[in-house]
Amino acid sequence: MRLDVHVSNDATVPASGTQHILTSGPYRAVIASVGASLRVLEHDGRPLVTPYGEDDVRPGYRGAVLVPWPNRVVDGHYYVDGHTYVLSLTEPERGHALHGLGAWAEWSVVAGDEASVTLAHTIAPQAGYPFRVRCEVTYALTAEGLSWTVRATNVGTGRAPYGTGPHPYLVAGPEPVDDWEVRIPAEQVLTVTPDRLVPTGVADVATYDGGRLDFRAPRPVGDTFIDHAYTGLVLEDGKGRVEVRSPSGTGVAMEWDAGSPWLQVHTPQGPGDAFRSGLAVEPMTCPPDAFNSRTDLVLLEPGESHEVGWRIVAL
Numbered sequence: 217m218r219l220d221v222h223v224s225n226d227a228t229v230p231a232s233g234t235q236h237i238l239t240s241g242p243y244r245a246v247i248a249s250v251g252a253s254l255r256v257l258e259h260d261g262r263p264l265v266t267p268y269g270e271d272d273v274r275p276g277y278r279g280a281v282l283v284p285w286p287n288r289v290v291d292g293h294y295y296v297d298g299h300t301y302v303l304s305l306t307e308p309e310r311g312h313a314l315h316g317l318g319a320w321a322e323w324s325v326v327a328g329d330e331a332s333v334t335l336a337h338t339i340a341p342q343a344g345y346p347f348r349v350r351c352e353v354t355y356a357l358t359a360e361g362l363s364w365t366v367r368a369t370n371v372g373t374g375r376a377p378y379g380t381g382p383h384p385y386l387v388a389g390p391e392p393v394d395d396w397e398v399r400i401p402a403e404q405v406l407t408v409t410p411d412r413l414v415p416t417g418v419a420d421v422a423t424y425d426g427g428r429l430d431f432r433a434p435r436p437v438g439d440t441f442i443d444h445a446y447t448g449l450v451l452e453d454g455k456g457r458v459e460v461r462s463p464s465g466t467g468v469a470m471e472w473d474a475g476s477p478w479l480q481v482h483t484p485q486g487p488g489d490a491f492r493s494g495l496a497v498e499p500m501t502c503p504p505d506a507f508n509s510r511t512d513l514v515l516l517e518p519g520e521s522h523e524v525g526w527r528i529v530a531l
Contacts, residue, residue, distance in 0.1 A: 230271045231270075231271045231272055231273050232248035232255060232270055232271065232272060232273070233248045233249030233253075234248070235247070235249075235255070236248075236249070236328060236333040236355075238332065238333060238355060238356075239330055239331065239357065240330075240331040240357035240358055241357075241359050242259050242260045242530075243257070244357075245257045245258075245357055245362055247333055248274070248279075249322055249323050249324070249335060250274060250321070250322060250323075251277075251319040251320060251321065252280070252281040252335045252337070252353045253281070254279035254355070254362075254382070255274075255279055257384075260530075262530070263387045264386065264387055264530055265279065265384045265385055265387055265528070266385035266493055277319055277383045278383065278384075278385055279383060280318075280319040280382075280383050281318055281319070281323075281351070281353050281380070281383075282315045282380055282381045282382070282383055282500075283318040283339070283349070283351045283366065283378075284318070284339060284347075284349055284351075284368065284376065284377070284378045284379065284380070285315075285316045285378070285380075285502070286315060286380060286381035286383075286480070286498065286500045286501070286502070287314070287315065287445065287480060287503070287504035288307065288312040288313065288314055288315075288413065288504045288505055289313040289507045290311075290312055290415075290504075290508060291311055292304065292305045292312060292344070294377070294508050295508070296375065296515075297375055301344050301346070302343075302344050303345065310411075310412045310413060312412070312413075313344075317339050317342075317345060318337050318339060318351060319383075322337075323335035323336060323353070324337070331356060331357045331358070332354060332356040333355055334352055335352070336350065336352045336353075337350075338350045341372065346374070347372050347374055347375075347516075348372030349368050349370055349371065349378065349516065350368070351366060351367070351369075351380075352367045352368075353365065353366050353367075360529060361528055361530065362528045362529075363527045364382065364525060364526060364527075365524065366523070366524055366525070367521060367522070368516065368521065368522050369521040370517060370519060370521075373518055374518070376515070376516045377515055377516075378513075378514040378522060379500065379501045379506055379507075379514060380500070380501055380524060381476070381498045381499055381500035382498060384470070385493075385495060385496050386458075386495050386496075386528070387493070387495075388460040388461055388462040388466060388495075389461075389465075390464065391462055391463060392493060393437050393484075393494065394436070394437055394438055395437075396436065396437055396461060396463075397434045397435060397436050397437075397460070397461045397462075397463075398431050398434065398437055398458070398459070398460050399431060399432070399434040399457075399458065399459045400431035400432065400479070401449060401450040401452075401458070402421060402431075402448055402449050403421060403447075403449075403450065404421060404446065404448035405418070405429050405444050405446050405447070406418055406445040406478075406503055406504065408504070413443065413504070414505070415503065415504055418447065428440060429446075432450075437483065440483065441483055442481050442483045443480075443483070444481060445478050445479065445503050445504055446479045446480075446481060447477060447478050447503065449476075449479060451473070451474060454473055454474065455472070455473055456471065457469055457470070457471045458479070458481075458497050459531065460495055461531060467530075467531030468528060468531055469529050469531055470497045470499065470526065470527070470528055471526065471527040471528075471529065472499035472525075472526045472527075473524075473525075475524040475525070476499035476500055476501055477512055478500040478501070478503045478512065479497070479498065480496065480497075480500055480504075481495065481496065481497055481498070482496035482498075483496075484496065501514060501522075501524055
């Protein structure tokens, strides 16, 4: 076992955590231990995701592993097996618990070599989530791109509600998102309130809001604002695939299988280096607020495990 680990010269750990550098052929990835985050992914030196600095506090949830839930738990309240639980509100401007409990944790290395690394973190029982869940993520580079899998095991005593997803911002080329052409193979979209993004139902992409969110046929993003979860995902040969292409001829794709029946897509808004510079594409095992709707929610029995994975490939 060889671990290619880099820390800064002054022997302090960078703000983003310990750095795990992976290489394989034309691909290079850097995994930061805070949030087990995908900090850098390149193909022949070309960025495939929006990166951030080694000594930066990670901007938002960029590249993080989202466990034990992706997206939002509305109002931070949910009900499981006769008990109501209240989570800390980590999205205070909207009043929700956002993106789980592992995104700002320090994940420990378990195994690795020049092209792969496995990191682990155990979610301890706590107020709002009194369950013990061990999570492991394995990143692996091959000639076919970067694959990563998340495996969660309930090592506690009660049934644990669970979901997961990644949070990369894909980069097709040097232009802003508006100029990229995107294909999203989804028949439906989760409708939400405009202010707090609270789920309200599911609609056909062809008719909802005049088809504004319908990207089944590739077309430029333009000035479209997207912060929605898609479903009714169309799989080809058992795989779903979002393709993002640049006018300059480069591109990137995100792939997943039937284990992720939901797909959050987001065009970043507001100031900062991520503004319209990357497209968040997040395959998810469950939709926003699944802890309340129970839609595709995993309930892990004691000793039970769940595993799911995704892949990013250069075009």
